[in-house]
Amino acid sequence: AQSVTQLGSHVSVSEGALVLLRCNYSSSVPPYLFWYVQYPNQGLQLLLKYTSAATLVKGINGFEAEFKKSETSFHLTKPSAHMSDAAEYFCAVSGHNAGNMLTFGGGTRLMVKP
Amino acid sequence: DSGVTQTPKHLITATGQRVTLRCSPRSGDLSVYWYQQSLDQGLQFLIQYYNGEERAKGNILERFSAQQFPDLHSELNLSSLELGDSALYFCASSVEVGGANEQFFGPGTRLTVL
Numbered sequence: 294a295q296s297v298t299q300l301g302s303h304v305s306v307s308e309g310a311l312v313l314l315r316c317n318y319s320s321s322v323p324p325y326l327f328w329y330v331q332y333p334n335q336g337l338q339l340l341l342k343y344t345s346a347a348t349l350v351k352g353i354n355g356f357e358a359e360f361k362k363s364e365t366s367f368h369l370t371k372p373s374a375h376m377s378d379a380a381e382y383f384c385a386v387s388g389h390n391a392g393n394m395l396t397f398g399g400g401t402r403l404m405v406k407p
Numbered sequence: 408d409s410g411v412t413q414t415p416k417h418l419i420t421a422t423g424q425r426v427t428l429r430c431s432p433r434s435g436d437l438s439v440y441w442y443q444q445s446l447d448q449g450l451q452f453l454i455q456y457y458n459g460e461e462r463a464k465g466n467i468l469e470r471f472s473a474q475q476f477p478d479l480h481s482e483l484n485l486s487s488l489e490l491g492d493s494a495l496y497f498c499a500s501s502v503e504v505g506g507a508n509e510q511f512f513g514p515g516t517r518l519t520v521l
Contacts, residue, residue, distance in 0.1 A: 327509075329512075335515075336409060336411075336513050337497070338512070339511075383450060387507070393508055394440060394452040394463055395440075397449060397450040398449075399449050
């Protein structure tokens with residue numbers, strides 16, 4: 294069975310500061326990993342995904358994530374936070390089961406202070 | 408705009424009632440997924456269809472059912488509604504069923520059961 298743990302349900306940073314959102318996964322097979330962002334009253338939008346091509350993945354809006362197999366982690370980072378980054382972020386894992394349904398973490402709400 | 412449409416946007420109904428949520432996938436996408444997002448359960452996979460056939464089931468209650476039609480749109484039927492069914496229901500679509508395929512999410516249907 295696959296699972297995802299996001300450490301910290303709420304993270305607050307100042308505008309211009311580093312953003313670090315943590316994600317650890319559990320999977321018995323090499324996983325596919327995703328970060329999605331959800332703005333208020335909207336659906337989920339894909340930020341980036343890891344599919345084993347490269348361990349450092351660059352996404353949209355200046356976000357990137359690094360896959361670390363030894364740590365079973367896929368943390369999301371952005372060098373400099375912007376007010377528009379305030380949203381909820383979800384880490385998800387997909388495997389090699391019958392479908393490719395996503396198993397989501399609990400989400401992290403990012404708040405950006407001016 | 409992901410290209411996935413969901414109707415209605417909001418639905419308010421009473422306990423014991425039955426409702427139908429509709430999803431139109433992106434043009435060309437054969438796979439449709441349904442997810443439920445609630446405060447206590449987070450984002451959970453319900454069911455997946457691929458080209459009209461059920462492919463995978465998740466934590467879907469027996470009171471819930473779904474189908475995918477020949478034109479590839481999908482409907483999620485929720486019956487004998489309970490207060491706890493109040494949630495945001497998302498539909499997502501992808502081209503294939505491989506684990507690396509990106510899922511595109513619709514804006515969701517917010518169901519309120521009174």
